[in-house]
Amino acid sequence: MEFITIKVTCSTELIDVLIAELFEAKFDSFQELDDGFEGSCEQSQFDEKQVKEIFNNYSNVSFLIKEQEKINWNEEWEKNYNPIIVGNKCIVRASFHDPQPQFEYEIIVTPKMSFGTGHHATTYQVLDYQMTIDHTEKKVLDVGTGTGILAIMAHKRGASTLAATDIDQWCIENSEENFALNEVKDVRLVLGQISEVDQSDFDIIIANINKNVLIDQIGEYAKRLVDGGQLILSGFYEDDIEDLEAESAKHGLKKIKSTTRNKWAMLVLDKLSV
Incomplete structure (x- = not known):
């Protein structure tokens, strides 16, 4: 197992607060969802006791912790990623998309777990x-x-x-x-x-x-x-x-x-x- 993922279901008002507390608990990658957020950290940094103590301070919050196998993020991304056009002047695309030189700025990215x-x-x-x-x-x-x-x-x-x-x-x-x-x-x-x-x-x-x-x-x-x-x-x-x-x-x-x-x-x- 490579890293730990935590899925947190909470109100919008608590998202920033809980992210900040999990950040102090060595979680360093976060993705916001419609009903909360997900966070991840290296398995070697994970302290389950510390995480549970954080959530003991909040009501109406649920969370699920799971060990995550290393994923081929490039492969997963190719299945779901579409280019983004910003202000009709910039396109953000992947290397597997066709070039679009009509845009003033063309940015090529291949994210892994990066935001x-x-x-x-x-x-x-x-x-x-x-x-x-x-x-x-x-x-x-x-x-x-x-x-x-x-x-x-x-x-x-x-x-x-x-x-x-x-x-x-x-x-x-x-x-x-x-x-x-x-x-x-x-x-x-x-x-x-x-x-x-x-x-x-x-x-x-x-x-x-x-x-x-x-x-x-x-x-x-x-x-x-x-x-x-x-x-x-x-x-x-x-x-x-x-x-x-x-x-x-x-x-x-x-x-x-x-x-x-x-x-x-x-x-x-x-x-x-x-």
Whole structure:
């Protein structure tokens, strides 16, 4: 057996809370569902007692734990994946799809267990916004890179320096593969937390994670952003915008705009000059 999967059935309001608690329990890959979410972690990291203690604190929540055989994710993906078109200018497709050069931007991805193909409303919104802002000669950091798709778009938009982080080895390996597919070179990849990124002069920082992690890390993003730089946040619901905006203000970040899609949100902030 390779890893543990947990299927959680709960209300929408509890999804972010439970994901944050399971994240602390070493679960590092999550997928939201209509009636809750699924999470996974390496079998060697799984602590059943700790997980059960988490759920003992909540009523009206059910969960199912199962050991998962290693899956050929490329094969599974080929059965179900369709290209995504973003803003009529960008297509996100797999290598087994025919090229479509009529689009200004063509991104090729082959995800394994990594989040971020453009199908989810959060990734879609960030890609759409990236096509509206200047990346030329900019230094860009993609936090929680997943498939690497947002870093790939930054490269296609002219970024001069790229760095990307993820806490999941699957995601690091997957993003490396996708960078190669898109001829993106010289990306600094960091397996670990944002605290391990020592550079502090990024013009654009992108973090598509979840509300609780974002709130916890906003100060770290602000430290690494130049005055006048932009912080692009996603991975949360539209009802969470106010909380994220309030926390951002504590670190000298001011809202530029926000968007929503299918109740999911994106928030863009500017770092004020001190």
